[in-house]
Amino acid sequence: MCQDTPANVDREDQLVADEPVETDSEADLESLLSETTSIKSSMLQYRQENGRTYHKYKDGHMQHEIFYLTWDGKLGVTPPCEPDAKVGRVLDLGTGSGLWAIEFGDLHPEAEVLGMDLSPTQPSDIKAFEAVTQDRSTDCIATHRVPPNVKFEIDDFDEDWLYSQPFDYIHSRIINGGVGDWKKLIKKAYDNLQPGGWFEIQESEFSPAADDGTLPPEKALSRFAVLVRDAVKAFGRPFVEVPTLKDILTEVGFEDVALTRYKWPTNPWPKDPKHKRIGEWNFHNFAGAVETMALAPLTRVHGWTKEEVLVFSAEVRKDLRDPKVHAYFPIYTVVGRKPLKAATPAAATETAPAETSA
Template identity: 35%
Template structure:
């Protein structure tokens, strides 16, 4: 195993502060963008659990605190669109050519990333998406398949991949060093790993985000709930160290500024920010219900009150929220 101190990491610094659109009449941010992009995905009915009117998986009780119903699937598909636009319409940043590759998408969710990759690269040998819940569609590109698997246990299919893609897994993993080692062991020599996650601590470049903001407070409480169950919501700052300690080389970190709200001047970032605002307005219930009631001991009524405040603050044009989004790519030595 390589010593972490001997690994050189190339870091691409975040973009400069985003420009604010001062045109108050240009805000069409919270209209039909989400519904026009997202589509409900039919799921295979399993022994799911229902809490507070939302459906949750029951594959391993307690390992995932967020719903898997159609409302959540729509949100995840919209969040995929955000990440795609944030990375300038690229599904991956690792220096790979998927043709002929065996690829794994960890925690595939609705499977949208894997299916889009399969459509773009029909010559990829196999794209596997794994998840705790079988919510993926049945009709997929011929080189795509899905399986139910818990990546924190022995992997259901022991095979070597050329590329492993992992995003949306914060709050889901108890042992990140073990997961990264699993990825290393299941990659072919020369294979690539790509880890993606945003920092859940928002900030503003112009001091418009104040400590009493309800979006920031909700995320603070959510981080506390995830820490209490041993599944951090903020693993991204440790990604470089984890891949170095596992023995990866050619490590590169890229950081993107992810806005919330339609306040940016740049049209692409305005679109991204609009979707992110909708993500919080329509998705805050999914973030909070189980973590706040089951872990923090809140009542359902207390959670509802906070969520109403979060929805209000997520619509504010005078608060210029920014999240840092991390993408770390690393290669297994030849």
């Protein structure tokens, strides 16, 4: 489907299509999906080119690596993510496996990093990290030892925050569909930041698009996105339109608010090398997970059978691999800085909840 650029976007990627290479058969798709060795090598090479060590690849790291590639080897776009930045307290909302928090702690040993998530999937030490990876299929780098400056807590970011000290940087990534009230969340981030502190939202709204009309609504990929978004809404946590968050940050009181729209191609169709690589990685990231993503929404909400989901998933993968479909997933950053003269409410200085030591 075609998607107009939101009027309040400050910057977005521009993509040009390369000459397509035909991949028509399901065998072609299976061949592409089986190329994990070359993908791992590509990731390792990119890490080494950017002066970083990548110890051991685990399935599920790919999304983290695509973000890393998108921002040219950085973990975010705000000043605290610059290599020479000196950062104090950092909060990672919806930390998941804890990979972002661990890597930020490695890069900034002076920082105090706290990862918050409702599910207990974060490691407390290297043995726990490996056990979680094995027993729960959690997406972790098992060879990364948790730095001493990184801690995790099991908590719900939709509930009240009662931290003993404010933060210098608050980060969230891909929590859309899991937030009860975005305005309340953004207000809590504002209240719990030091004056001059940054809030960075890295987000998707699961709405694949093609600027040249090569992804019409009748395509399986287009229908899949609509079905999933409708199901998430029925579950009570609808996807927010990410560009609307920019106005909320401004309304709450943030300054230097900026919205940037990135494009993750569905396969290596773009001409420029960076987005061609992103497309290759994103195809592997998404195509292998289609059935898992589709099963619960389509069976529980839409009443499909498992067999119908499997057939439909194959159609979705066909659209994903088609180089004539110049589709991409929009990815956004929404950032803002708390004014230097702003006050930090008393709520941010009350007794902190227990923080699990790493």
